Amino acid sequence: xxxxxxxxxxxxxxxxxxxxxxxxxxxxxxxxxxxxxxxxxxxxxxxxxxxxxxxxxxxxxxxxxxxxxxxxxxxxxxxxxxxxxxxxxxxxxxxxxxxxxxxxxxxxxxxxxxxxxxxxxxxxxxxxxxxxxxxxxxxxxxxxxxxxxxxxxxxxxxxxxxxxxxxxxxxxxxxxxxxxxxxxxxxxxxxxxxxxxxxxxxxxxxxxxxxxxxxxxxxxxxxxxxxxxxxxxx
Amino acid sequence: xxxxxxxxxxxxxxxxxxxxxxxxxxxxxxxxxxxxxxxxxxxxxxxxxxxxxxxxxxxxxxxxxxxxxxxxxxxxxxxxxxxxxxxxxxxxxxxxxxxxxxxxxxxxxxxxxxxxxxxxxxxxxxxxxxxxxxxxxxxxxxxxxxxxxxxxxxxxxxxxxxxxxxxxxxxxxxxxxxxxxxxxxxxxxxxxxxxxxxxxxxxxxxxxxxxxxxxxxxxxxxxxxxxxxxxxxxxxxxxxxxxxxxxxxxxxxxxxxxxxxxxxxxxxxxxxxxxxxxxxxxxxxxxxxxxxxxxxx
Amino acid sequence: xxxxxxxxxxxxxxxxxxxxxxxxxxxxxxxxxxxxxxxxxxxxxxxxxxxxxxxxxxxxxxxxxxxxxxxxxxxxxxxxxxxxxxxxxxxxxxxxxxxxxxxxxxxxxxxxxxxxxxxxxxxxxxxxxxxxxxxxxxxxxxxxxxxxxxxxxxxxxxxxxxxxxxxxxxxxxxxxxxxxxxxxxxxxxxxxxxxxxxxxxxxxxxxxxxxxxxxxxxxxxxxxxxxxxxxxxxxxxxxxxxxxxxxxxxxxxxxxxxxxxxxxxxxxxxxxxxxxxxxxxxxxxxxxxxxxxxxxxxxxxxxxxxxxxxxxxxxxxxxxxxxxxxxxxxxxxxxxxxxxxxxxxxxxxxxxxxxxxxxxxxxxxxxxxxxxxxxxxxxxxxxxxxxxxxxxxxxxxxxxxxxxxxxxxxxxxxxxxxxxxxxxxxxxxxxxxxxxxxxxxx
Ligand SMILES: Nc1ncnc2c1ncn2[C@@H]1O[C@H](COP(=O)(O)OP(=O)(O)OP(=O)(O)O)[C@@H](O)[C@H]1O
Ligand SMILES: [Mg+2]
Numbered sequence: 011x012x013x014x015x016x017x018x019x020x021x022x023x024x025x026x027x028x029x030x031x032x033x034x035x036x037x038x039x040x041x042x043x044x045x046x047x048x049x050x051x052x053x054x055x056x057x058x059x060x061x062x063x064x065x066x067x068x069x070x071x072x073x074x075x076x077x078x079x080x081x082x083x084x085x086x087x088x089x090x091x092x093x094x095x096x097x098x099x100x101x102x103x104x105x106x107x108x109x110x111x112x113x114x115x116x117x118x119x120x121x122x123x124x125x126x127x128x129x130x131x132x133x134x135x136x137x138x139x140x141x142x143x144x145x146x147x148x149x150x151x152x153x154x155x156x157x158x159x160x161x162x163x164x165x166x167x168x169x170x171x172x173x174x175x176x177x178x179x180x181x182x183x184x185x186x187x188x189x190x191x192x193x194x195x196x197x198x199x200x201x202x203x204x205x206x207x208x209x210x211x212x213x214x215x216x217x218x219x220x221x222x223x224x225x226x227x228x229x230x231x232x233x234x235x236x237x238x239x240x241x242x243x244x
Numbered sequence: 245x246x247x248x249x250x251x252x253x254x255x256x257x258x259x260x261x262x263x264x265x266x267x268x269x270x271x272x273x274x275x276x277x278x279x280x281x282x283x284x285x286x287x288x289x290x291x292x293x294x295x296x297x298x299x300x301x302x303x304x305x306x307x308x309x310x311x312x313x314x315x316x317x318x319x320x321x322x323x324x325x326x327x328x329x330x331x332x333x334x335x336x337x338x339x340x341x342x343x344x345x346x347x348x349x350x351x352x353x354x355x356x357x358x359x360x361x362x363x364x365x366x367x368x369x370x371x372x373x374x375x376x377x378x379x380x381x382x383x384x385x386x387x388x389x390x391x392x393x394x395x396x397x398x399x400x401x402x403x404x405x406x407x408x409x410x411x412x413x414x415x416x417x418x419x420x421x422x423x424x425x426x427x428x429x430x431x432x433x434x435x436x437x438x439x440x441x442x443x444x445x446x447x448x449x450x451x452x453x454x455x456x457x458x459x460x461x462x463x464x465x466x467x468x469x470x471x472x473x474x475x476x477x478x479x480x481x482x483x484x485x486x487x488x489x490x491x492x493x494x495x496x497x498x499x500x501x502x503x504x505x506x507x508x509x510x511x512x513x514x515x516x517x518x519x520x521x522x523x524x525x526x527x528x529x530x531x532x533x534x535x536x537x538x539x540x541x
Numbered sequence: 542x543x544x545x546x547x548x549x550x551x552x553x554x555x556x557x558x559x560x561x562x563x564x565x566x567x568x569x570x571x572x573x574x575x576x577x578x579x580x581x582x583x584x585x586x587x588x589x590x591x592x593x594x595x596x597x598x599x600x601x602x603x604x605x606x607x608x609x610x611x612x613x614x615x616x617x618x619x620x621x622x623x624x625x626x627x628x629x630x631x632x633x634x635x636x637x638x639x640x641x642x643x644x645x646x647x648x649x650x651x652x653x654x655x656x657x658x659x660x661x662x663x664x665x666x667x668x669x670x671x672x673x674x675x676x677x678x679x680x681x682x683x684x685x686x687x688x689x690x691x692x693x694x695x696x697x698x699x700x701x702x703x704x705x706x707x708x709x710x711x712x713x714x715x716x717x718x719x720x721x722x723x724x725x726x727x728x729x730x731x732x733x734x735x736x737x738x739x740x741x742x743x744x745x746x747x748x749x750x751x752x753x754x755x756x757x758x759x760x761x762x763x764x765x766x767x768x769x770x771x772x773x774x775x776x777x778x779x780x781x782x783x784x785x786x787x788x789x790x791x792x793x794x795x796x797x798x799x800x801x802x803x804x805x806x807x808x809x810x811x812x813x814x815x816x817x818x819x820x821x822x823x824x825x826x827x828x829x830x831x832x833x834x835x836x837x838x839x840x841x842x843x844x845x846x847x848x849x850x851x852x853x854x855x856x857x858x859x860x861x862x863x864x865x866x867x868x869x870x871x872x873x874x875x876x877x878x879x880x881x882x883x884x885x886x887x888x889x890x891x892x893x894x895x896x897x898x899x900x901x902x903x904x905x906x907x908x909x910x911x912x913x914x915x916x917x918x919x920x921x922x923x924x925x926x927x928x929x930x931x932x933x934x935x936x937x938x939x940x941x942x943x944x945x946x947x948x949x950x951x952x953x954x955x956x957x958x959x960x961x962x963x964x965x966x967x968x969x970x971x972x973x974x975x976x977x978x979x980x981x982x983x
Contacts (some may be wrong), residue, residue, distance in 0.1 A: 041503075049443075079438075080434075084431075089432070096429035096432070098422050098430075101425065108418065109418060113434040116434075253789040257782055260782050354718065366585045368806075370806075410553075435869075463806070506781060509786055513743070513771055513773040513783045514743045
């Protein structure tokens with residue numbers, strides 16, 4: 011459903027992504043691995059149209075989306091849970107969640123989505139009238155994920171969702187990811203925790219210094235010498 | 245300066261403060277909205293206010309419409325002018341550099357002032373109200389009040405209530421606030437932030453148009469250069485009330501109006517405008533992060 | 542064939558060049574010498590109402606003089622026509638300086654006339670002083686324009702009432718007319734002082750009005766006290782707080798010193814917004830059509846100090862003729878005649894006196910013109926003089942008669958007219974208190 015083909019992207023004069031290709035099929039959970047500064051966040055931003063590629067193409071269901079503005083990309087069903095708690099600090103938790111369901115498609119299902127979300131994150135239900143900026147760091151992270159789930163995407167992209175969360179909660183999030191995947195949502199997951207990521211993912215890509223260096227299904231990756239040395243400490 | 249001021253004098257001074265405050269609330273709320281969403285200080289805000297006053301002036305003269313109804317025509321016209329200004333001018337420079345944005349809005353001041361001079365000359369004008377000769381007597385405090393003053397307060401309350409509900413209770417209001425608090429996250433929610441810029445700019449200038457009309461009903465304050473001082477005051481108010489805060493602009497506007505009339509009463513009429521600079525400097529010294537600094541209060 | 546074409550072409554080019562050179566010399570023959578009078582007026586900004594009047598009056602005077610054949614200047618052995626150059630001081634000191642410099646340096650004017658606001662004129666007269674250009678100031682009311690000591694003002698002349706005259710006339714009127722009226726009508730204890738409030742523009746003119754009022758009350762030992770003194774910034778449009786404080790001081794009358802727009806609006810706001818129902822006394826600066834237009838029915842019974850009554854019932858033939866000619870010449874966009882103001886009347890007189898001085902000088906030498914203005918002696922024109930003559934005293938000031946007018950709203954014509962109520966020598970009607978007048982006793 012998503013095809014990234016030979017994409018290069020830069021911030022100003024500094025080129026970050028070099029001829030990156032990737033594809034995600036409907037129903038899959040795919041992960042992007044890579045060290046800090048590899049360009050993972052840059053890649054997902056480029057998919058969402060926050061950054062436009064210098065060359066290459068991005069297609070979603072065979073339609074070019076690399077020139078579309080972000081809101082149109084969201085509209086056709088790609089949603090990003092951004093890295094680092096990009097919440098709306100001076101709005102309540104509830105309002106943040108409503109904004110997750112901003113698109114017309116999502117708005118229709120908002121009550122049902124809310125119910126599911128409050129099941130996964132009961133703490134958000136408790137705090138729904140509180141200003142988002144008064145939440146703890148972990149709670150803000152939960153809110154960001156929950157807000158992403160509100161939007162009923164076809165493709166959900168999550169940029170390091172486990173960052174700063176307690177292991178228990180990480181487990182919970184990964185479980186719910188699997189759940190929503192089973193309900194038909196395709197997932198593209200950016201992770202540094204290779205073990206965890208490969209545990210739930212069907213396939214993975216390895217991005218290093220802006221270049222796609224490796225791809226394969228999870229057992230292939232786990233078996234790879236380079237991965238073993240550099241990421242699994244074996 | 246008599247130190248023993250009677251109660252009714254005191255009440256009247258407070259009323260003048262609140263009435264001017266109403267104008268400032270409308271003006272500052274619009275400026276604040278534009279700043280919040282676009283992070284641009286629209287230095288030409290005062291000119292949109294005066295332009296709004298002129299539109300009402302025209303409508304009330306040529307269409308014979310009651311000036312309080314002509315506010316709505318003015319809101320529409322200036323709202324559209326604002327939307328076009330955003331679309332044609334601001335969108336192109338937004339985010340390029342702060343300096344470009346400042347130069348653009350300063351340039352707009354001169355373009356609008358000169359356009360208004362051509363259309364309406366430099367003569368001071370006042371919109372005449374059909375209730376010009378009606379006064380209302382308040383027995384308890386022994387005060388006669390011109391009916392128009394009460395209507396101005398009423399119109400401001402209505403417009404601000406509408407604005408408040410729009411911003412706090414509606415989907416588009418939520419999207420506006422989201423854009424102002426975190427622009428890239430707003431984009432990720434599927435919000436068309438450029439549309440929000442345009443809408444906010446139009447809404448902000450429409451509020452200014454309301455302020456301009458009410459001002460011109462009360463005072464002969466309609467001439468092309470008349471917007472500069474009120475705009476500076478509105479700017480002071482949003483720094484005072486906390487940039488981006490809707491309630492801050494309302495409370496700040498009323499407080500500023502009171503400060504101004506107290507300054508005239510205590511220090512003398514020549515302090516009327518000086519007080520804006522005094523407050524601005526004071527606030528900036530005490531709360532220097534107020535200006536372009538980040539939100540955290 | 543080719544040769545001939547070349548020849549024709551060469552001849553044509555030479556012919557074109559020759560014609561061009563001839564035309565150049567022909568057209569750059571110096572234009573005939575005219576008398577260039579530079580008018581300094583506030584065409585924009587808060588003084589624009591007065592400025593427009595001065596401009597109209599100056600154009601009228603120049604047209605009349607030229608229609609009568611111009612001015613005989615013996616040095617040229619013939620009559621010269623007068624041309625008017627106009628500079629806009631925008632009612633701002635800095636722009637005034639620019640306007641006057643431009644009139645002197647690029648328009649090469651022989652003499653200057655005009656100047657409105659005191660603060661503006663004190664600045665804009667400097668280039669005239671520095672370049673020794675005679676300047677007959679017809680607007681600014683501060684005596685400083687000819688009495689300042691930091692500059693040599695020997696080329697400056699003041700054809701205008703000065704602040705001292707306004708305050709003297711107003712203070713005398715209050716004592717001679719208002720006080721007895723109040724006492725007669727049982728509105729005032731004869732033992733107490735008349736309670737006067739002042740609301741003035743915060744500039745040399747407004748503050749000067751206050752200072753001179755205090756001085757005249759003390760010098761003449763009059764039973765008048767100033768119970769409240771408030772100021773407003775030039776260009777102000779909201780006077781309500783000051784008027785509220787004045788109301789609290791319970792005055793018998795309010796003396797206000799502003800320009801047309803300020804003064805008319807403050808009266809309106811006092812009556813309309815604040816409900817301060819008293820006598821408002823304006824000074825002659827406000828003698829403009831806009832003053833009456835803005836006031837409308839709010840002007841009923843209100844007072845104006847003046848020395849030129851454009852709205853007053855006939856009191857001088859010269860004034861009647863001027864008003865008729867002016868209204869004939871100037872019409873607004875709707876074709877209605879425009880009523881002349883006082884600043885224009887000053888300017889009109891001044892242009893005549895300048896032309897007379899130039900005729901006496903017989904030259905366009907600026908020093909000689911200055912001498913002749915200093916020694917001018919001619920019959921009074923629009924502005925009435927105490928001895929019936931136009932002449933300048935040692936301060937380069939004139940000695941005009943000012944009077945007090947009371948306005949009356951005529952509801953059938955929807956117009957304000959005025960009657961002279963003071964001094965007795967010119968009086969057309971008795972002063973009357975407004976029917977809803979309120980003071981301490983109400
Ligand atoms: N806005 C920006 N302007 C310029 N350079 C940037 C910007 N954002 C990121 N970079 C640079 O781009 C490179 C890739 O950054 P990116 O955030 O995509 O890495 P990442 O793989 O997501 O790393 P992490 O695992 O630490 O989140 C880095 O070298 C970073 O310094
Ligand atoms: Mg990253």
